[in-house]
Amino acid sequence: MTPFGKLELEFEPTSTKEKRDRRNREQAKQEAAKTRAKAEKEAEKKGKKQPGLEAAAAKGGGGGKWLSILLLIGGLVAAVAIAYWLFGSKPETEDVPADYLAEPAIEPEPQGFADNIRHRIRHAVRSGKQASREAQLEQERRYEELTRQS
DSSP states (O other): OOTTSOOOOOOOOOOHHHHHHHHHHHHHHHHHHHHHHHHHHHHHHHOSOOHHHHHHHHHTOOHHHHHHHHHHHHHHHHHHHHHIIIIISOOOOSSSOHHHHSOOSOOOOOOSHHHHHHHHHHHHHHHHHHHHHHHHHHHHHHHHHHHHHO
16 A cells, blocks of 8 residues: 555556467467478378488488589689680781771871860870880980990
């Protein structure tokens, strides 16, 4: 009793979800037992069980393991073959006409502002590469002269 005359009871209420879950679990167990019993009756009706399936089930199969290994090896072989085909083979220049392999002799005069700028940049880059090649050859020649004298 409390000072106000009320009676208080202590209890832990269970939620309805817990009750439903417990009931569903029990029903699932009962259904599983029924289906298992039904399957056993069916097997007894047939009279004999298939020994090959039992042995494979007890053994754990193994066919899937070998299949995955073979697929992995096949994938690796295919990847190597494609990589060799793309990058390992030398380009065949016999089929390419000589006109395409040779550098263009003379470029036409550019028309317009953008073409003129593009032409000047291309010409400057080519001149720079040529000057760099010449400077490198000159340095190599000087190095050879200095090392011969020593």
